[in-house]
Amino acid sequence: NAGVTQTPKFRILKIGQSMTLQCTQDMNHNYMYWYRQDPGMGLKLIYYSVGAGITDKGEVPNGYNVSRSTTEDFPLRLELAAPSQTSVYFCASTPDGLAKNIQYFGAGTRLSVL
Amino acid sequence: KQEVTQIPAALSVPEGENLVLNCSFTDSAIYNLQWFRQDPGKGLTSLLLIQSSQREQTSGRLNASLDKSSGRSTLYIAASQPGDSATYLCAGDQTGANNLFFGTGTRLTVIP
Numbered sequence: 001n002a003g004v005t006q007t008p009k010f011r012i013l014k015i016g017q018s019m020t021l022q023c024t025q026d027m028n029h030n031y032m033y034w035y036r037q038d039p040g041m042g043l044k045l046i047y048y049s050v051g052a053g054i055t056d057k058g059e060v061p062n063g064y065n066v067s068r069s070t071t072e073d074f075p076l077r078l079e080l081a082a083p084s085q086t087s088v089y090f091c092a093s094t095p096d097g098l099a100k101n102i103q104y105f106g107a108g109t110r111l112s113v114l
Numbered sequence: 115k116q117e118v119t120q121i122p123a124a125l126s127v128p129e130g131e132n133l134v135l136n137c138s139f140t141d142s143a144i145y146n147l148q149w150f151r152q153d154p155g156k157g158l159t160s161l162l163l164i165q166s167s168q169r170e171q172t173s174g175r176l177n178a179s180l181d182k183s184s185g186r187s188t189l190y191i192a193a194s195q196p197g198d199s200a201t202y203l204c205a206g207d208q209t210g211a212n213n214l215f216f217g218t219g220t221r222l223t224v225i226p
Contacts, residue, residue, distance in 0.1 A: 042216030
């Protein structure tokens with residue numbers, strides 16, 4: 001059972017470049033989330049989705065975009081990468097809202113913008 | 115704005131000791147609370163979930179409690195082992211929200 005899979009694991013971008021972080025889950029979960037974790041800090045929510053075709057902003061959405069065309073996939077797009085976006089990005093999913101379920105996390109994508 | 119503090123930031127103990135990790139929220143209106151474990155270079159693994167109607171959860175050597183009146187949670191680890199070495203994060207959500215507020219973590223090292 002693969003769970004939540006993120007690709008790539010590592011990436012270095014130049015300022016102004018763009019890229020897409022991939023996230024896929026095989027557990028048929030409705031809810032999916034993107035977080036970023038800066039060194040020595042807690043995770044902060046970027047965007048989340050409650051189902052295919054529905055997305056909403058989290059705490060720190062600026063500079064990012066998402067889409068949710070299928071239940072399985074929730075890609076995160078960075079346009080015009082900036083050094084402030086250097087971070088570790090985590091994707092997570094739950095089968096329902098936070099109330100009764102545990103979040104399952106991917107292994108993360110470590111991104112450096114130079 | 116919800117802020118989550120975890121104390122201590124780092125902890126080193128000899129194997130076999132019992133220990134307590136602390137987590138506090140500036141806004142005590144926490145609905146559900148989770149404790150996670152994070153190993154270096156890995157994602158987060160959920161350890162315990164305290165749901166809105168609960169005050170405590172136990173799993174093996176781990177026990178977590180939540181005091182909703184103060185917005186404080188503790189994670190108790192009994193008879194610590196070297197394999198417990200990791201960073202432990204707490205996270206809470208508030209009623210009607212889809213946002214988990216994470217603490218900055220406690221880095222635990224258990225010395226054999």
